[in-house]
Amino acid sequence: MDGLRDLVAACREGRAPYQSLVDRVPYANFLGIEITARGEELTFVLPQRDTNLGNPTLPALHGGAVAGFMEQAAIIFLLLEMGEPRVPKTIDFTMDYLRAGLFRDTFAECRVTRLGRRVANVHISAWQGRRAEPIAIARAHFLLSEENAEA
Amino acid sequence: MNRLDICRRFVASVRHSVELGIEVLEAGDNNVRTRMASRPELVGNPDTGVLHGGxxxxxxxxxxxxxxxxxxxxxxxxxxxxxxxxxxxxxxATGKAVICDAECYRLSQHVAFVRMTVFEEGDEQGEPLATGLATYMRMKLPGARRVVE
Structure with missing residues (x-):
């Protein structure tokens, strides 16, 4: 956890690329997640990759890959949002699929709806062509207890 | 072709599920038992080695x-x-395969309603580690059957 705390601080201060928060998570690399930043505004990218394909008749992205991408985006977003970072553990994740995820790059942005002492509520939106036409939206709760940060 | 054959062919056609290593163990009238092996690339927390929620x-x-x-x-x-x-x-638990049981408890004309339960392999009678609830759209695409033939 100390390593992670230092890394989060380094990313915030511009001493380390945001991408280093992705690179330490094996599953995030498995999906191929990238982060782009404009100032402090983060956009998460799930690049077009064969290995994230689902339905063979369309072809469309696997809904699970898109959900995993959005969950990981929310975790990194929360880490950077908290004054004192604690490892967010997913309590629940609710996904609404609005459009087929086509075989192309997918983007996501996050909004912390409520950051409490122990629980955070995060909204995540994912799009491909236009931000205003999301392919999926999700809502998740994360547990932030100190106890878990030490685990 | 029985239900298990169809399920296995279906999974084999879904690239990301193959990448995840998803296997179909059993297929019933409205339910399945699936398995995903523990693999290092699916870890979500590098400090603990725990499988990613995604x-x-x-x-x-x-x-x-x-x-x-x-x-x-x-x-x-x-x-x-x-x-x-x-x-x-x-x-x-780290390093253990997980089992997911899914049951379609209602199939309407256009929508399927499903619940899921996830356990560690060998602990199917124990405390589940995750539960899920989902709805699916029945897309009556002509030629969909080609996927499993």
């Missing part, structure tokens, strides 16, 4: 689609997910 979500979503296929059998339809909620009841 990988569990993907397994559950796939298992739900298979439960639909079992219920719709002997016909075959593509059933994209409308929505799905997962509750992570506790952290999975």
């Amino acid at each position: 990988a569990v979500f993907a397994l559950m979503d796939q298992a739900g689609g298979l439960a639909n296929a079992c219920t719709i059998f002997p016909e075959f339809e593509i059933t994209p997910t409308i929505d799905m909620r997962v509750d992570h009841l506790r952290a999975p």
